[in-house]
Amino acid sequence: MNKEIIQLYKNFDNNKLPLFFEKLILFINNHDKIFRKYILEDSLNSIEQFKESEFYLGTTDDNLEGLALGYSETLIGADEKEICGNVIHMIWDIATFMTDELCPSCQDANLKIASSTDRNNIYKTCDNCLITMENGQFIERPKEMIPATKEQINS
Template sequence: MNQEIVQIYKEFDKNSLTSFFENLLNFIKKYDETFKLYVFKDSLEAIEKFQKHEFYLGTTDDNLEGLALFYSKEMFKATEKEICGNVVHMIWDVATFMTDELCPSCQDSNLKIASSTDQNNIYKTCDNCLITIEKGQFIERPEEMIPATRKQVDYFLEN
């Protein structure tokens, strides 16, 4: 498991985010039984259904190349739990759409558009201070959120 995720990170190419994203999804599916031990059930089930064309990949200001390089070194000695958490977070970083709207709370990061795992609710959220906004109101951050799909992002931006 360790060597396989390291290899995926080593092969990261910012010009081929769709391949990288697919490799992460395939890794999750391959090690499904292990991920079930460490990832919320609804989140994992939703992530395992992701398709690369459903998301605006790489819209964040996160240094994905730097993260992949860092993780390609760190994952050699990681535990299964650390690998599972790391891969889910990398999926989040690659697939979550970042808006041009500065966080009203911390003023340090732009808001991202996320979804409930059942895809019935759309949120604006800050990865830095963790505030979450639904329908213009600050709410308690849901325990489980996934990246919003293209369809959800388009709908959200139109309204």
């Protein structure tokens, strides 16, 4: 598992982001039993069904190439829990749509659009200060959130 994810990260190419995203989803599916130990069930069930065409990939201001390179080095010797958490975070970084709207709380980052795992609720959230809003109101951050799809963002 360890060597496999490190190699996947080392082969990251920003110009082939959809392919990389699909390979991350395949990695999760191939190691489903291990991911089930550490990732919340509803989130994992949703993520395992993700298709790259459903998302606006790479809209954040994150340096995805730098993240992948850094992760390829920091995951050497990592345990299963660290790998699972890391891969889920990478999926989040790639698939979550970043708005042009500055966080009203910290004024330090733009808001991202997330969804409940059942796709019924849309949230705006800040990765920096972790505030979460639904319908313009601040709410307690849900235990499980996934990136919103293109369809959800466009509605």
